[in-house]
Amino acid sequence: MSWIRRHLLTVAAMATLTILLVPNLVVAIYSFNKPDGRFNYELKRFSLDAWLHPCGTPGICDSLGLSLRIGLTASVVATFLGTMIAFALGRHRFRGRATTNLLIFMPMATPEVVMGSSLLALFLNIGLSTGKLAILIAHIMFCLSFVVVAVKARVASLDPRLEEAAADLGSRPVSTFVRVTLPLVAPGIAAGALLAFSLSFDDYIITNFNASPNSVTFPMYVWGASQRGTPVQINVIGTVMFLVSVAFVLGAQLVAARRAKRA
Amino acid sequence: MAAVTTTEDLRLVGISKEFETFTAVHPMDLTVPGGSFFALLGPSGCGKTTTLRMVAGLEAPTSGSILIGDKDITGSKAYQRNVNTVFQSYALFPHMSVLDNVAFGLKRKGDRNAMAKAVEALDLVQLGPVAKKKPSQLSGGMQQRVALARAVVNRPDVLLLDEPLGALDLKLRRQMQIELKRIQSEVGLTFIHVTHDQEEAMTMADTIAVMNAGRVEQLGDPATLYERPASTFVANFLGQSNLIEASVTGPPSGGVVPARAHGQDVVVSAELLPAGLKDIWIGVRPEKLRLGGGGRNKMAGLVTDASFTGVATQYLVRMPWGFEVMVVQQNDGSARACVGENVTVSWDPGQEFVLDQNQAEDAGVVVDHG
Ligand SMILES: Nc1ncnc2c1ncn2[C@@H]1O[C@H](COP(=O)(O)OP(=O)(O)OP(=O)(O)O)[C@@H](O)[C@H]1O
Ligand SMILES: [Mg+2]
Numbered sequence: 001m002s003w004i005r006r007h008l009l010t011v012a013a014m015a016t017l018t019i020l021l022v023p024n025l026v027v028a029i030y031s032f033n034k035p036d037g038r039f040n041y042e043l044k045r046f047s048l049d050a051w052l053h054p055c056g057t058p059g060i061c062d063s064l065g066l067s068l069r070i071g072l073t074a075s076v077v078a079t080f081l082g083t084m085i086a087f088a089l090g091r092h093r094f095r096g097r098a099t100t101n102l103l104i105f106m107p108m109a110t111p112e113v114v115m116g117s118s119l120l121a122l123f124l125n126i127g128l129s130t131g132k133l134a135i136l137i138a139h140i141m142f143c144l145s146f147v148v149v150a151v152k153a154r155v156a157s158l159d160p161r162l163e164e165a166a167a168d169l170g171s172r173p174v175s176t177f178v179r180v181t182l183p184l185v186a187p188g189i190a191a192g193a194l195l196a197f198s199l200s201f202d203d204y205i206i207t208n209f210n211a212s213p214n215s216v217t218f219p220m221y222v223w224g225a226s227q228r229g230t231p232v233q234i235n236v237i238g239t240v241m242f243l244v245s246v247a248f249v250l251g252a253q254l255v256a257a258r259r260a261k262r263a
Numbered sequence: 264m265a266a267v268t269t270t271e272d273l274r275l276v277g278i279s280k281e282f283e284t285f286t287a288v289h290p291m292d293l294t295v296p297g298g299s300f301f302a303l304l305g306p307s308g309c310g311k312t313t314t315l316r317m318v319a320g321l322e323a324p325t326s327g328s329i330l331i332g333d334k335d336i337t338g339s340k341a342y343q344r345n346v347n348t349v350f351q352s353y354a355l356f357p358h359m360s361v362l363d364n365v366a367f368g369l370k371r372k373g374d375r376n377a378m379a380k381a382v383e384a385l386d387l388v389q390l391g392p393v394a395k396k397k398p399s400q401l402s403g404g405m406q407q408r409v410a411l412a413r414a415v416v417n418r419p420d421v422l423l424l425d426e427p428l429g430a431l432d433l434k435l436r437r438q439m440q441i442e443l444k445r446i447q448s449e450v451g452l453t454f455i456h457v458t459h460d461q462e463e464a465m466t467m468a469d470t471i472a473v474m475n476a477g478r479v480e481q482l483g484d485p486a487t488l489y490e491r492p493a494s495t496f497v498a499n500f501l502g503q504s505n506l507i508e509a510s511v512t513g514p515p516s517g518g519v520v521p522a523r524a525h526g527q528d529v530v531v532s533a534e535l536l537p538a539g540l541k542d543i544w545i546g547v548r549p550e551k552l553r554l555g556g557g558g559r560n561k562m563a564g565l566v567t568d569a570s571f572t573g574v575a576t577q578y579l580v581r582m583p584w585g586f587e588v589m590v591v592q593q594n595d596g597s598a599r600a601c602v603g604e605n606v607t608v609s610w611d612p613g614q615e616f617v618l619d620q621n622q623a624e625d626a627g628v629v630v631d632h633g
Contacts (some may be wrong), residue, residue: 159352161350161352162354162356164341164354167320168342169342169367169368169371169414170342170371171367171368175371183358184357184358
């Protein structure tokens with residue numbers, strides 16, 4: 001009884017973790033499968049085929065490359081713009097500030113289907129054809145909100161006295177921004193950028209509205225493929241993405257721990 | 264490092280600051296002699312921080328100018344001024360090590376020996392061993408010393424200290440007061456120390472400016488401020504005062520002026536009486552009052568309270584008109600009085616200070632901050 005009481009938290013945590021991790025595990029296991037038909041739904045034989053030929057299915061690597069390119073571009077642009085918006089909103093009082101705040105929140109509150117279809121209507125009306133550029137603009141648009149929210153929280157918690165102290169010590173405004181402001185806001189910017197990338201990489205609904213036949217992103221590829229069959233390569237790519245994310249987080253924590261120890 | 268730098272005077276000329284609806288600092292003139300330890304003393308909200316921020320360049324004055332020596336720095340930016348601040352909240356950079364914090368100012372100026380000088384400054388405040396740590400890993404007192412080293416290391420023309428000891432406990436505070444004083448005499452910079460602790464100001468400063476509601480009430484060395492306060496505010500803010508209402512009754516004779524206080528005849532030193540003043544406050548500090556009739560001015564009263572404080576005993580004596588005067592008597596073997604006893608309280612002319620009676624009696628009375 002007392003054992004349960006003492007370990008209840010651990011047990012609950014383990015159970016939650018398991019529930020969270022099992023799908024990933026299943027994806028990983030099935031990446032070593034060699035299914036009989038076109039559908040990778042039943043474990044048959046162990047095989048490294050898919051791992052050795054990750055691009056072995058037509059179109060899969062093209063779609064992955066496109067998704068990575070869009071994800072990177074969208075997150076870089078959204079992070080840059082979003083950071084500037086966050087500073088403007090967090091630091092300055094200007095006309096239209098409340099409206100801007102509201103507009104920033106809109107994309108997060110709007111259902112994706114609505115946003116995807118409205119964007120399509122907008123793009124058609126201004127004569128922008130669907131395809132990569134339309135997808136990119138759409139992604140930047142909805143990533144922006146998340147970056148602004150993440151960075152604004154950091155900017156708000158920044159003690160203005162630190163910048164005053166830097167100026168007082170003879171630091172010019174640009175130098176103060178680079179050496180004091182930016183390093184302190186960096187965690188928020190990094191979080192915003194990562195969030196933006198994963199949102200962009202993941203998006204299906206909005207992308208689907210604005211895509212053309214030559215702009216098939218990875219989520220669209222997977223969806224399209226699942227109509228006709230599921231190549232094992234999907235699992236390989238899924239597993240790699242998962243491992244890369246885990247490596248990212250672990251690496252960040254290691255750096256933080258090392259820094260804490262060294263200090 | 265007995266480097267005696269040629270420090271110049273800091274002059275504030277007609278400086279004032281108005282926020283939208285509120286005048287934080289009324290136009291004032293202030294000269295801080297180069298190399299001196301200057302204290303700005305005043306109650307909360309009287310404009311001390313605002314004054315410092317104007318000197319540092321973090322707040323633009325509404326009117327007036329600021330000069331260091333003959334150089335007008337009113338228009339220059341904070342980063343262009345050779346003035347450094349120890350902030351009330353320390354404002355250490357949390358993402359930098361203690362050493363990097365201290366070297367920050369020197370590096371911005373492109374000093375090649377920034378690191379060596381920073382190490383030296385850390386040694387000065389006895390923090391060499393924690394140079395590699397982050398500010399958050401230090402105690403409040405240590406952070407305060409880092410903030411001090413970070414400012415001192417730049418050898419500014421003027422060092423501004425905004426209640427730097429406010430967050431410390433009493434013991435650490437005393438220790439830091441001594442340390443500050445030592446550093447000031449070692450490096451020979453001009454220090455402007457803001458505080459609302461009158462004891463701190465008196466023990467540390469060469470010159471004190473007492474501020475009240477955005478104005479300088481009086482400027483002087485600690486002894487002058489204490490012995491000859493120019494207003495009831497200063498009298499009450501710096502130490503304890505007994506203020507007795509009186510009116511002058513005749514012309515001076517033999518160095519004293521006759522006066523009448525609550526039906527009793529007293530005399531006031533003629534040289535302490537401002538010319539032309541008739542209705543006055545006679546102020547006597549508790550330790551200048553004596554129990555017994557040894558002094559020339561005598562008043563009878565009843566002891567209502569006696570507290571023994573070790574080196575002295577503090578009495579409250581009720582006067583016939585209801586006012587309780589405070590008397591502090593050294594425990595030097597003289598007779599003690601007890602509660603309920605009728606006593607005579609006396610003082611000699613020359614021990615008092617004289618103020619205009621149109622000033623409020625309770626201006627600047629402070630609730631003890633502990
Ligand atoms: N940015 C501002 N806008 C409006 N009023 C202000 C501003 N800064 C200060 N004040 C007002 O100016 C007055 C003086 O403030 P200041 O900070 O100089 O006081 P202080 O003497 O340093 O007090 P304390 O001992 O509490 O630190 C206060 O009444 C304050 O409310
Ligand atoms: Mg203040």
